[in-house]
Amino acid sequence: ADWRAWRLTRDHVPNDPVEVRRIEDAGGQIFYGRVLGVLNITRALGDHVFKFPFNRDAVSRADVESDFLSASPHVVAIELVPRVHSVLIVASDGLWNSVPELVAVKMVGEIMESGQPARAAADALIHCAS
Numbered sequence: 001a002d003w004r005a006w007r008l009t010r011d012h013v014p015n016d017p018v019e020v021r022r023i024e025d026a027g028g029q030i031f032y033g034r035v036l037g038v039l040n041i042t043r044a045l046g047d048h049v050f051k052f053p054f055n056r057d058a059v060s061r062a063d064v065e066s067d068f069l070s071a072s073p074h075v076v077a078i079e080l081v082p083r084v085h086s087v088l089i090v091a092s093d094g095l096w097n098s099v100p101e102l103v104a105v106k107m108v109g110e111i112m113e114s115g116q117p118a119r120a121a122a123d124a125l126i127h128c129a130s
Helices: 017-025 101-113 118-129
Strands: none
Touching: 101 118
16 A cells, blocks of 8 residues: 555644743743753643742733743644555654654554454554663
8 A cells, every 4th residue: 555644743843943932921931941941741731830820920811822831732633535545643752753654554554454453553553662
């Protein structure tokens, strides 16, 4: 089959110029390649010590957009067409830092085409990322 991969997300990391500007505008800093020298991510639901009111010295107002560690995600909406989009892989950086998107799509697609269950595809991705 002719497999293609479309990345639907952005990495929220401290070396992204857009994220750096957002963090600095909110009163945060990037040093040692990390938010405040600690975090290697720029958006999170947790890590409350980096959010208002805990960071009130750096952030003057209590809204999620003003936090330098934002909980607001990057969102993409696409229409999935069953005969066109036969594979959708939802994974974290634990996979994507180890396996290129097209390699993962080809692997999962070929496993699914061979009639194996989705669990076999998941196990193959886990093995590949290990």
